Amino acid sequence: MNTKQLEAHLWGAANILRGLIDAADFKQYIFPLLFFKRISDVWDEEYKLALEESGNDLDYAEFAENHRFQIPKGCHWDDVRKKTTNVGLALHKALRGIEKANPETLHDVFGDAQWTNKKRMTDEKMLDLIEHFNKIDLSVANVPHDIMGEAYEYLISKFADDSGHTAAEFYTNRTVVKLMTMITDPQPGESVYDPTCGSGGILLNSALHLKEQGKEYRTLKLYGQELNLITSAIARINMFMHNVDEFLIVQGDTLDNPQILENDELKKFDVIMANPPYSVKRWNQAKFSNDPFGRNIWGTPPQGNADYAFQQHIISSLDSKTGRSVVLWPHGVLYRDAELEMRKKMIEADLVDAVIGLGPNLFYNATMESCLLVCRMQKDKKRRNKIIFINASEEIARVTAYSYLDETHINKIFSAYKDFKNIEGFAKVVSTNEVLTEQNGNLTISRYVPKSTADKFDIDTELSNYVEKSNDSIHAVSEFNTYITSNPELALFRKIIKGREDWKRYKFKDLVNNLNKSESKPLDKGLERYVGLE
Template sequence: MSDNLNQQLFSAADHLRGKMAANSYKDYLLGLIFYKYLSDRQLENVIILDGQSLDKYNTPEKQTKYYRTLLASSDGKYVVAGLEDSLGYSIQPDYLFNVMVDTAKQNTFQLATLNKAFINLTTHYDQFNGLFDDIDLTSKRLGADDQQRNISISEVIKKLDVIDVLGHEGDVIGDAYEYLIGEFASEAGQKAGEYYTPHMVSRMMAKIATLGQTDRQSFSVYDPTMGSGSLMLNVRDNLKDPDHVQYHGQELNTTTYNLARMNLILHGVDLDEMHLRNGDTLNKDWPTDEPYTFDAVLMNPPYSAKWSSDKTFLDDPRFNNYGRLAPKGKADFAFLLHGFYHLKDSGTMAIVLPHGVLFRGAAEGTIREKLLRDGSIDAVIGMPSNLFFGTSIPTTVIILKKNRASRDVLFIDASKDFEKAKNQNRLTEENINKIFNAYKDRKDIDKFAHVAPFSELEENEFNMNIPRYVDTFEEEPPVDAAKVQTELIDINKKLAENASELLAMLDDLNVQDESSRALIEATKEALK
């Protein structure tokens, strides 16, 4: 399924490459895939709501014809009301994705129709407000005039039409985003400008964060640097009641914020379960109203980002317990403390950060020591390098809890547990299970895991550099001196034989030129 998605995305992207930077055309592709999802989902619901069989009406064409018939009947207004009640929106037949594809195939497609489709959704239904702003259908990057822009978008929607967005296993927006970043973003000399948490890393973090909490009848998750929302969405895969999750997320980048909204809508998250904000996580705390603490906090913030580190933050309840503020040029601990502040006493937090937070001194050392003395750091997991889009550096996942009975820390070195892929390394299911089981069992594992008591942390002056705690050194096999000596004797013998053969060849040369003869004589002397 993912191969088909990738092939079609590659093919669709080909019609935009050269016209704009990769981090721009991914916005067009993701927005159009999302609109296709809304359209296809509505058509299936028309059939289901009217009590008909999807086996009978098994293509968008058949479903659209049935939809038009229903709208033309006396029950037409009830059809629209039923869709709005069950889905939260309705799309008129002429604005369905598959109908626009048909016009594209007949060379009668008009950008104005697609633009009107976007306007209808965003003006009538609040949840779509601003979601299609990044799809600029008037942009000259699509073509110099309306005709060329029509052709560009026509070709793209025809390619995207064959993607089965409803039948895709997993996270179609997240998978598409990950593929587009990995395949094309480097063409623009960048990696899409954002860190995206790969699906398997998200899964590993979500499994750990929900351990011991899977039976909750209601669950709340918070990601203050939510990106596409993939970290939050992975939580529900581990819950026995995945339909009662409250999602709280914040994102500074408006485009990425809208991507997260798309992703949650696509995954069937109801509006009353979706609490998302477009804003600066560090500059102004959010949420401040109840609820402001959560069962799980999951984060993959930008690494070593700059922030104000203004002294007024020393009075901020997120930071005022730790004596120092994260430095201006490295906001890593500011993000960590923000997330930790919003964690419930019974919850679990998992955050991805660069390794520097484990050993850097000054203000960061002070904050780290306070966290360790409080017993707040539960585990440190060293991840492989080149896992994340946007950076090839190795990262660490830090697990935090409140009110722990112990102040020990579990160190896991998973840096060598990965599978090489085309652009990035990746975690396999086996790699995830190995990390998760080591975390759950909390026992020493030779060259992989170690439970460090607080006294050991103290001895190391609260430096948490993983090699201090997990020894992965592999001894070289002992050298067989007798074998090496025999090999050297054989090599010297062979060299002597070769030198003799070369001398004989030089003696046979009949050279008249004086300078050449002098060179040959010098060579013969060197070989003797």
């Protein structure tokens, strides 16, 4: 089975759920079922191989040593598929049984979907979903790890498209991730950490980066922490689907309770890449001000914005010699007055290596422009006490509603970062002293790399444009309000909606028959009642 065929079939599962549950919740059901089918088919594959090796020794074929994951009696995919009633309960028991049989690797990996809630998922729908997955053989022989991994990532991106504003919680634009990985350049044997790892795409890209270069990727050690239980489970499944074993992904609040420790202190990492939730307002500021891990190295951020709490956690988690980080942020971290003193201390410590401005819409389902803040604990000699500013806001491609960086954009930005030279209108190397004394610690990219003389910011022009656009918006809203309050058809519609308790239920086939017989323009003919769809 090729990648496109598998992707199309897997996405077909979403169509079974469409209308039953919210699109943002599809992942709670489809990812666990997909993984359950995969490990069951692989277990069967391993069992057959062990039988061949042992001359049909049934006991030997079931030995734990012959299987990547253990599947207890009664917990196999085929066991659940035999059920016709209480299917959700049978599935729930099977998934929990597998988790208990693999406590070190699969604890909580199947999430907390409401399998037994028949109001949300009937036996009939559950069976439809199971039969849909049953049509494909997900053994490694039929679907190799690279194809399985690509299809899983495809599903993640499709769910991001479908789930609206929640997408940013688990998905980072993969073209931006590629640029981030090229900048940090993880090497075999190094450790890579993402403190807000979402679905694990940033971590996985580190391994794929080495694999593409023909380097040993299996010695890379991947670590992540994710607040959301379901999302952390998706990340772990993502690793397994890509046949990556050297990882540790834990669930929990990184700021309130960092869990990846060594000798009761924060573990130190060679590489950290992250796309933290921005402008978090609900966080434990009081606890951070007396942080037991000493992460408040520059001070305590304001309650209304935890960005610099995440940034300080990242710096505190870097290895003092090899550590480097790149974080995707909105531009506010570069100039906000509330964080000025913290930002100055970061610059004074010569930690900031580069500030790279990216174009709009690269934050998933958000139109704002973003930037990459690159830090290094030990800079190369030519980069010491200097920062390169790169204005790549025009380096962006767009297809329908999707924005991304193509290979040309990525290579241009990376080359500018690596070469560390001035490029008119695109990149400039600035001393940290200039940033601190002449710009008072403001890292706004346009202060150092204006696009062109004609594009310089003019406050009077911008205010005039803002007022004009605001007046246009106010006028449009006023017109819309007038329309919806005065339109007779909408008034009739509101009257009908208010009488919903008097509506009658129809079987769909009767409704279709009735519609086939219905009058055109019934209101014009004086009919008081007619059949319509809610």
